Amino acid sequence: MDHRDRHSASDRELGMDRPITRRDFLNGVAIGAGAALIGAPNARAAAEDEPGYYPPLLTGMRGSHDGSYEVAHALRDGTFWKTAGTPVNTRETYDLVVVGGGISGLAAAYFYRKHNPSARILIIDNHDDFGGHAKRNEFRPRGGLLLTNGGTMSIESPFDYSDVARGLLTELGIDPVKLEAESEKLADRTAFQGLQQATFFDKETFGEDRLVIGIPAGGGRGRGGDASPVTWREWLAKTPFSAQAREDIRRLQEDKVDYMPGMTSDEKKDKLSRVSYKDFLLNYVKVSPEVIPYYQKRTHGLYGVGIDAVGALEVWPRYPGFQGMNLAPGPTKRMSFTAYGEHVPKKPYDYHFPDGNASIARMLVRALVPGSMPGHTAEDSVTAQVDYSKLDHPDSHVRIRLSSTVVAAKHVGNPASSKEVEVVYGRDKKAYTVRAKGVVMANWNMTIPYIIPELPAKQKEALLYGVKVPLCYIAIEVANWTAFHKMGIRGVSCPGMYTQGLNLEAPTNIGDYRPKIAPENPILVRTGREPCKPGLSARDQQRAGHAELLATPFSVFERNIRDQFARTVGQGGFDPARDILAITVNRWPHGYAYEYNYLWDPEWPKGQSPCEIGRQPFGRITIANSDAAAAAYTDQAIDQAYRAVSELISA
Numbered sequence: 001m002d003h004r005d006r007h008s009a010s011d012r013e014l015g016m017d018r019p020i021t022r023r024d025f026l027n028g029v030a031i032g033a034g035a036a037l038i039g040a041p042n043a044r045a046a047a048e049d050e051p052g053y054y055p056p057l058l059t060g061m062r063g064s065h066d067g068s069y070e071v072a073h074a075l076r077d078g079t080f081w082k083t084a085g086t087p088v089n090t091r092e093t094y095d096l097v098v099v100g101g102g103i104s105g106l107a108a109a110y111f112y113r114k115h116n117p118s119a120r121i122l123i124i125d126n127h128d129d130f131g132g133h134a135k136r137n138e139f140r141p142r143g144g145l146l147l148t149n150g151g152t153m154s155i156e157s158p159f160d161y162s163d164v165a166r167g168l169l170t171e172l173g174i175d176p177v178k179l180e181a182e183s184e185k186l187a188d189r190t191a192f193q194g195l196q197q198a199t200f201f202d203k204e205t206f207g208e209d210r211l212v213i214g215i216p217a218g219g220g221r222g223r224g225g226d227a228s229p230v231t232w233r234e235w236l237a238k239t240p241f242s243a244q245a246r247e248d249i250r251r252l253q254e255d256k257v258d259y260m261p262g263m264t265s266d267e268k269k270d271k272l273s274r275v276s277y278k279d280f281l282l283n284y285v286k287v288s289p290e291v292i293p294y295y296q297k298r299t300h301g302l303y304g305v306g307i308d309a310v311g312a313l314e315v316w317p318r319y320p321g322f323q324g325m326n327l328a329p330g331p332t333k334r335m336s337f338t339a340y341g342e343h344v345p346k347k348p349y350d351y352h353f354p355d356g357n358a359s360i361a362r363m364l365v366r367a368l369v370p371g372s373m374p375g376h377t378a379e380d381s382v383t384a385q386v387d388y389s390k391l392d393h394p395d396s397h398v399r400i401r402l403s404s405t406v407v408a409a410k411h412v413g414n415p416a417s418s419k420e421v422e423v424v425y426g427r428d429k430k431a432y433t434v435r436a437k438g439v440v441m442a443n444w445n446m447t448i449p450y451i452i453p454e455l456p457a458k459q460k461e462a463l464l465y466g467v468k469v470p471l472c473y474i475a476i477e478v479a480n481w482t483a484f485h486k487m488g489i490r491g492v493s494c495p496g497m498y499t500q501g502l503n504l505e506a507p508t509n510i511g512d513y514r515p516k517i518a519p520e521n522p523i524l525v526r527t528g529r530e531p532c533k534p535g536l537s538a539r540d541q542q543r544a545g546h547a548e549l550l551a552t553p554f555s556v557f558e559r560n561i562r563d564q565f566a567r568t569v570g571q572g573g574f575d576p577a578r579d580i581l582a583i584t585v586n587r588w589p590h591g592y593a594y595e596y597n598y599l600w601d602p603e604w605p606k607g608q609s610p611c612e613i614g615r616q617p618f619g620r621i622t623i624a625n626s627d628a629a630a631a632a633y634t635d636q637a638i639d640q641a642y643r644a645v646s647e648l649i650s651a
């Protein structure tokens with residue numbers, strides 16, 4: 001088929017009908033109905049103690065998979081108790097129940113055990129795997145192993161890790177600086193050498209399908225590729241932009257202009273914090289509207305919304321347009337947590353395990369649950385398999401109960417003097433109770449008011465304030481990448497298409513994990529999608545994106561991804577019907593913690609921001625999770641866990 005016709009390719013030509021039979025069975029055991037097709041929709045693991053239960057290997061719609069959120073939504077909608085009946089009393093009692101098995105919840109259990117090594121702890125999570133956003137995706141092409149992160153990607157933060165967060169990593173055996181140096185030594189990027197980044201301009205957004213290979217310095221998107229010796233003028237001449245738009249992009253990228261003459265640096269920063277980057281481009285740089293689609297989604301990866309909903313000051317100086325503005329170095333109060341941190345001097349960590357921070361979650365589980373995973377080091381953990389049948393074992397001091405959604409946490413008696421909390425969780429349409437001397441809520445802020453309705457009204461309002469950022473991390477297993485190699489590209493960014501681009505994953509070599517990177521070998525291709533609704537406030541865009549994600553079946557992702565492959569690398573010989581082996585969409589309708597956005601949010605006095613009001617202890621219940629910091633970073637999730645445990649111990 002001629003690649004020019006690909007955008008009208010039929011489902012069959014794209015391979016929508018392709019079954020992947022070898023995925024039907026893992027270790028000879030069926031892994032759940034519906035998992036037979038390529039990344040069949042809603043693949044969900046069965047019971048944890050069944051042989052072959054191994055959620056990292058599931059493909060299809062993962063992340064917040066079907067089955068993980070229905071109980072919480074029924075609770076929100078007031079229908080849960082109508083169908084659940086009287087809760088079954090498990091008669092289980094614990095020193096601590098942790099709600100949420102993400103890094104914050106696992107860290108809370110770890111800190112509590114340091115305080116009381118014989119403590120009995122139950123961690124309850126609604127997903128079929130632990131780790132929360134720190135999710136591991138595994139693929140087994142030709143009997144090999146390819147790993148990637150389904151969510152939380154790297155040990156990095158806008159600020160230095162605190163002593164607490166760094167200390168936890170050290171105790172687990174994770175030294176990000178050493179691991180980074182080791183992985184640099186082991187890295188073999190020979191196969192990627194000389195490959196460039198390409199940009200695909202799609203017909204629907206830019207008027208015609210056109211692939212432009214190479215990118216000028218400073219035009220970065222995607223995961224890199226070698227810098228191209230091309231100027232903006234040369235590159236723009238190959239694009240479908242009009243002469244006016246080309247000149248606008250060139251001067252935006254290259255010219256040093258002060259677009260706010262006569263203002264001091266502080267005045268400019270204040271103004272830039274009150275206008276979106278889109279407004280800055282249109283009204284200060286005065287680019288033509290035709291330019292906007294090229295930049296619109298550039299902020300999606302970090303903020304989950306486009307440049308219409310991100311302040312211009314947030315992206316200074318990473319994005320073009322500020323090079324002649326004479327802004328004094330340093331942050332201002334009207335910056336998000338992320339942007340503020342970028343301006344603070346630090347010794348940053350930047351280490352990426354092959355499965356992202358799922359490695360941290362796995363090492364926490366290894367430390368908490370005896371026999372759950374072999375080995376002792378960060379290096380040996382990467383290829384080790386978790387034995388899920390050990391997670392919720394009655395003999396273990398720490399138990400992790402998956403596929404269970406907490407629907408109520410209520411003090412037995414008066415919260416001010418009570419010594420016990422009853423926790424109710426829903427699983428398989430039934431409700432169950434357990435009791436604990438204390439509870440750490442390491443789940444998502446906006447669910448807490450439904451679980452603890454007796455919280456003060458002001459605290460509930462504060463907990464409901466932030467709207468988590470919806471987004472998807474997508475991994476596609478392909479049989480080979482000879483098409484990319486032939487075309488001389490390492491990835492294609494797609495500023496107008498359904499997903500943000502198709503980029504070859506460069507694995508982090510560590511321990512025994514050293515996949516052989518060669519064009520004829522299988523590899524993972526990464527992309528993402530951040531649904532939002534330009535024109536609304538950031539929080540309303542996130543609400544709209546959340547609804548869109550939950551309403552979108554896997555087949556829509558699959559069709560779009562196949563089409564994207566055909567149109568971008570089809571000309572190099574890539575055949576989506578033949579070459580795509582599996583697709584995993586890690587869907588996170590409630591993704592990043594909401595960071596304050598000063599286009600809409602006020603400057604709260606210290607102690608008065610919603611996350612500070614929301615995280616106040618309530619009797620024997622305390623609140624952790626990255627939402628409690630209004631900051632979507634692993635160190636924040638750990639720090640909040642430490643605070644929540646400290647509050648509980650001293651209550």
Ligand SMILES: Cc1cc2nc3c(=O)[nH]c(=O)nc-3n(C[C@H](O)[C@H](O)[C@H](O)COP(=O)(O)OP(=O)(O)OC[C@H]3O[C@@H](n4cnc5c(N)ncnc54)[C@H](O)[C@@H]3O)c2cc1C
Nearest residue numbers: 100102103104126132133152153154406443625626633634
């Ligand atoms: C796609 C993505 C990429 C990211 N990348 C990075 C990165 O590179 N570096 C970084 O530092 N941070 C990153 N983050 C931020 C990440 O959220 C934090 O780093 C950290 O993993 C958050 O941990 P947590 O335990 O606070 O929350 P979560 O990981 O969200 O865990 C909370 C858990 O509680 C569960 N839960 C919610 N309600 C209930 C209930 N009622 N009952 C039972 N369980 C419940 C949730 O389903 C979830 O499993 C990323 C986040 C996302 C979504």
